[in-house]
Amino acid sequence: MLKLKPRLNMAAQMVRRGSRLADIGTDHAYLPASLILDGAIPCAIAADLRKGPLENAQATVESYGIAEKVNLRLSDGLKCIDPSEVDDIVIAGMGGILISEILEAAPWVKDKNIQLILQPQSHDEVLRKWLWDNGFEITKENACFEDGKTYICMASVYTAEKSKHSEAEILLGGFAERIDDACVSFCEKKLRRVKVRLDALRKSDPDNEEIVTLEKILNEVK
Ligand SMILES: C[S@@+](CC[C@H](N)C(=O)[O-])C[C@H]1O[C@@H](n2cnc3c(N)ncnc32)[C@H](O)[C@@H]1O
Incomplete structure (x- = not known):
């Protein structure tokens, strides 16, 4: 078992059971590791822009004996993820502007079968506007406290209907x-x-x- 703190746990709760997950900007890979250890998902891609965080991720998956279930990948946003590999995508712990840019650079996320789970640390209004302007619906939003701060997380799916x-x-x-x-x-x-x-x-x-x-x-x- 790997017990997540409230912020990451809030994002993890939105991941669909059994889904093929990509965690973008994974750092320690705590979220995918926890879901695999709980039996909620069979495997995951844990991606990060930088080598250091991927080394952290490697240490986590090795220490929990799940290295063969987590594909560690150097990737700028979703650039090294193939659309056929994923059902759910988590992007947590980044600013809303960067999250919007990552999504903008991957038009293939406009797919009704893909669920986005987004946990912006700032500028969540920029992210909401980007989602609505680009034909996504925000299906869930949640907030939690961690270490005296408030965090939010949202789930979103593409519907092709832009909303004002x-x-x-x-x-x-x-x-x-x-x-x-x-x-x-x-x-x-x-x-x-x-x-x-x-x-x-x-x-x-x-x-x-x-x-x-x-x-x-x-x-x-x-
Ligand atoms: C604050 S950490 C968040 C880690 C974890 N997702 C969490 O919420 O606790 C942000 C991570 O995103 C990574 N990152 C920043 N820009 C990125 C990008 N364009 N593509 C992939 N990873 C990125 C950083 O290297 C860092 O490891």
Whole structure:
């Protein structure tokens, strides 16, 4: 058994049982190793851009005796992954902008059979907008606490239907309607940033058009 901390566990819970998984930016490969040890998936590709993290991954899979079930791969994003190899793709622990760029560079993820599990550390609004603009549906969103910080994770599948959303929906996703502590904490953190930015703009640049957008977000959330 390899017990994951809450952030990675939240992502792992979204992986479909039995699926062929690619974990992009795997570092220690804790997530695929844990799912294999639990019997949730038979094998996985654990990919990273750099050699050092892949050495960490190798140490993990060897120490748990599952080296033959984890294919370690040097890959910039999804470049060295073949579409026929995967059902679920996890990209966790990176910024939302980088995650969007990785997806943009791999148009083959626009496949209704592939599930994306994305855990952005920042700029989750950029990622949500990219997904909606590119015909993906966000099927699940969750939040958790780890070491006093709030983290979120989302699952997404391609539907080919581009959808339009308000600025507040892009900023908060489905969290605005949720009442559990981690979701509320996530929304409060994002709205605090909006208020700080709005106050600063009102003082320094009162004609800035962004003020209207920020006010709209706050009004909608009210
Ligand atoms: C903060 S770690 C996250 C590790 C693990 N996924 C997690 O969530 O705990 C980010 C990892 O992503 C890798 N990375 C950054 N850019 C990447 C890219 N374009 N393609 C693949 N891996 C990348 C880094 O080398 C690093 O190992």
